[in-house]
Amino acid sequence: MFKFLLLVAVAVWIYYMFRRNPAAPQEPPVRGRDVPEDMVRCAECGVHLPRSESIMSQGQFYCSDEHRRKHQG
Numbered sequence: 166m167f168k169f170l171l172l173v174a175v176a177v178w179i180y181y182m183f184r185r186n187p188a189a190p191q192e193p194p195v196r197g198r199d200v201p202e203d204m205v206r207c208a209e210c211g212v213h214l215p216r217s218e219s220i221m222s223q224g225q226f227y228c229s230d231e232h233r234r235k236h237q238g
């Protein structure tokens with residue numbers, strides 16, 4: 166009898182665990198402003214800047230088009 170009650174208790178507990186999860190507030194997507202962006206280094210002056218703001222050329226990153234030309238020319 167005790168085992169049966171334990172089984173029921175566990176079943177109810179599992180039921181509530183599964184039921185509760187969908188109602189939990191959804192986590193915002195991982196990608197967002199809280200995630201630090203990849204930082205790259207200018208091959209010419211060495212300044213660090215976000216990858217999205219950098220200029221990539223021939224496998225190198227640059228902080229500006231001017232430095233890209235300076236480094237390659």
Ligand SMILES: [Zn+2]
Pocket residue numbers: 207208209210211212227228229232
């Ligand atoms: Zn630079």
